[in-house]
Amino acid sequence: MAPESARHTLSAVSTKALREEAARLTGQFQQARRDPELVILEGFHALKHALRFDARIDAVVSWDAEELARLSEGFAPDISEVIAARAQIVSRKVFRQLGPYEPHTGVVSIAHRSHVDPRKLLAERGGAPLILLEDPRHRGNLGAVIRVAAAARATGVLTTGIHDPWDPVAVRGSAGLHFALPVAHLERLPELDRPLLALDPDGEPIRPRMVPADALLAFGSERHGLSSSLLERADARISLPMRAGVSSLNLATSVAAVLYSLQLCGG
Numbered sequence: 001m002a003p004e005s006a007r008h009t010l011s012a013v014s015t016k017a018l019r020e021e022a023a024r025l026t027g028q029f030q031q032a033r034r035d036p037e038l039v040i041l042e043g044f045h046a047l048k049h050a051l052r053f054d055a056r057i058d059a060v061v062s063w064d065a066e067e068l069a070r071l072s073e074g075f076a077p078d079i080s081e082v083i084a085a086r087a088q089i090v091s092r093k094v095f096r097q098l099g100p101y102e103p104h105t106g107v108v109s110i111a112h113r114s115h116v117d118p119r120k121l122l123a124e125r126g127g128a129p130l131i132l133l134e135d136p137r138h139r140g141n142l143g144a145v146i147r148v149a150a151a152a153r154a155t156g157v158l159t160t161g162i163h164d165p166w167d168p169v170a171v172r173g174s175a176g177l178h179f180a181l182p183v184a185h186l187e188r189l190p191e192l193d194r195p196l197l198a199l200d201p202d203g204e205p206i207r208p209r210m211v212p213a214d215a216l217l218a219f220g221s222e223r224h225g226l227s228s229s230l231l232e233r234a235d236a237r238i239s240l241p242m243r244a245g246v247s248s249l250n251l252a253t254s255v256a257a258v259l260y261s262l263q264l265c266g267g
């Protein structure tokens with residue numbers, strides 16, 4: 001057994017190393033939040049999908065190794081070993097210093113965003129619809145659109161307006177499915193070489209074979225709907241029929257209804 005003075009020296013050295021590691025991690029996360037090439041993944045499900053869809057991950061940090069193992073076994077047994085190997089376990093105090101939001105799953109990560117050229121995406125004609133969100137205001141809703149667009153095999157999601165579609169709140173809303181299809185922000189909608197269809201509660205009711213396979217489907221913002229300029233540019237305005245008295249559907253719900261009706265009943 002080491003003499004007492006040596007034990008004190010050892011514990012001082014390990015306390016110092018822990019403090020330095022905590023400062024390094026806090027700095028790494030602060031820098032990642034400011035870096036437009038990176039994104040913070042808040043929570044387990046965002047990490048799970050990021051890994052499944054081959055995102056480049058720089059850091060995985062958790063304060064609860066047991067909970068992380070339980071979540072991995074329960075929801076991602078296919079990648080549980082990768083998660084265990086990548087995760088760095090820290091104290092809850094250090095974890096709380098990594099950002100303003102503490103995910104209840106006790107894990108945050110740093111990933112590299114996928115590179116997408118919105119103009120190239122608009123020019124691609126892959127035979128599946130491409131989604132355009134005009135100035136979506138609710139970042140959770142934006143994420144929910146990306147999640148259903150990924151599930152229903154849309155070509156991609158483009159957004160205009162004030163929000164970065166890669167905002168961590170939107171990535172939490174998509175459960176990390178930003179990595180499953182191209183997602184990008186567009187300053188202005190350029191001239192198009194594909195049909196533009198406006199989804200609008202006052203449009204013509206949707207029916208089978210009404211929507212061309214690689215249409216650009218435009219959805220408006222939560223409060224104001226589509227702008228008059230986009231409605232004027234559109235080749236057609238189509239609606240999801242609603243019971244009398246209902247004004248509109250939620251944005252993500254309307255994207256889901258359109259994509260699945262196209263998938264199940266044909267364009």
Ligand SMILES: C[S@@+](CC[C@H](N)C(=O)[O-])C[C@H]1O[C@@H](n2cnc3c(N)ncnc32)[C@H](O)[C@@H]1O
Pocket residue numbers: 198199200201202218219220221222223224225226238239240241242247248249250251254
């Ligand atoms: C919450 S709604 C906007 C409501 C807005 N007050 C309006 O009248 O358009 C958000 C977007 O979801 C789409 N949407 C909602 N309900 C729809 C419906 N019944 N048919 C087609 N699109 C719909 C539209 O693109 C709309 O701009």
